[in-house]
Amino acid sequence: MPARVVFDLDGTLVDSIPTMADAGNRMLAELGRPPVSIEECARFVGNGVARLVERLLLCRGGLPGEGLDPAVARFRAIYGADPVTGTHAYPGVGEALARLADAGHWLAVCTQKPNAPALAILRGLRMMPPVTGFTGGDSIDALKPDPRMFRHAADQLPPGVELLVGDSLTDAETARAAGVPFLLHTRGYRTQSVAELPHDAAFDDFAALPELVARMLAA
Known part of the structure; x- marks a missing residue:
C-alpha cells in the first residue's frame, strides 16, 4: 500500500539551527545586540521567520523602534x-528517504x-528527489498548524495513505488538524517531553523509519 509521507524540514530531516543562529546573531549584531546561543535559537524556531x-x-x-519588519527583512x-x-x-536520512x-x-x-x-537545502543536500512535493512558508497564505499547509503538500503526490513526520508540537497539532497519523522524530527541536507530545509512533534513528511506516500501514 503506497503512502503519502509528508516531512517537516528543520529538526526533522535537517539540523539547521547553527545556520539560523548565525544569521540571527549577525542581524542582532547590526542592531548592537549580544548574540544568542544555539540552544536558545532552537527554542525559537517552528512558527515561521517573523516569530523567530x-x-x-x-x-x-x-523590538527596535522601527518595528519588526525591517529586522525580518x-x-x-x-x-x-x-x-x-x-x-x-x-544521520540516515538519505538512506531512509531512498528506501521509502x-x-x-x-x-x-x-x-x-x-x-x-x-x-536550496533540499537540493543542496540531495533530497530532491526522492522528495517530489513541497510546501514552504511562502507557498500559501497559511502556516502550520493550519492543515491547509499539509494538504497543499500531500495533494502534490499520487494517491496514498497519509502520514506526517515531524519533531515539534506544531507538527503534532498539524497532524491532528489534518486528521493523519503523526510520527515523532525525537532528536529534533521539541521543547516538550516525548510523553507530552501527542504522537502515533516515535523514533530517534532514521534507519528505523521505513519499517515504522510499514507497520503503521499494516495496522
Whole structure:
C-alpha cells in the first residue's frame, strides 16, 4: 500500500539551527545586540521567520523602534544568501528517504521556512528527489498548524495513505488538524517531553523509519 509521507524540514530531516543562529546573531549584531546561543535559537524556531526574529529580538533587548519588519527583512537577506553551509541532514536520512521511495511511497516536505532557502537545502543536500512535493512558508497564505499547509503538500503526490513526520508540537497539532497519523522524530527541536507530545509512533534513528511506516500501514 503506497503512502503519502509528508516531512517537516528543520529538526526533522535537517539540523539547521547553527545556520539560523548565525544569521540571527549577525542581524542582532547590526542592531548592537549580544548574540544568542544555539540552544536558545532552537527554542525559537517552528512558527515561521517573523516569530523567530521577534523572539530573538525580545530576548535581546526588545523590538527596535522601527518595528519588526525591517529586522525580518534583514534576517531573510542574511539567511537567504547561504542557508546550506552549517546545515546537515540527520544521520540516515538519505538512506531512509531512498528506501521509502523504493518501497513505492511518495514523499513531500511541508515547512514554515521560506521557499527559497528550504528548496536550496533540499537540493543542496540531495533530497530532491526522492522528495517530489513541497510546501514552504511562502507557498500559501497559511502556516502550520493550519492543515491547509499539509494538504497543499500531500495533494502534490499520487494517491496514498497519509502520514506526517515531524519533531515539534506544531507538527503534532498539524497532524491532528489534518486528521493523519503523526510520527515523532525525537532528536529534533521539541521543547516538550516525548510523553507530552501527542504522537502515533516515535523514533530517534532514521534507519528505523521505513519499517515504522510499514507497520503503521499494516495496522
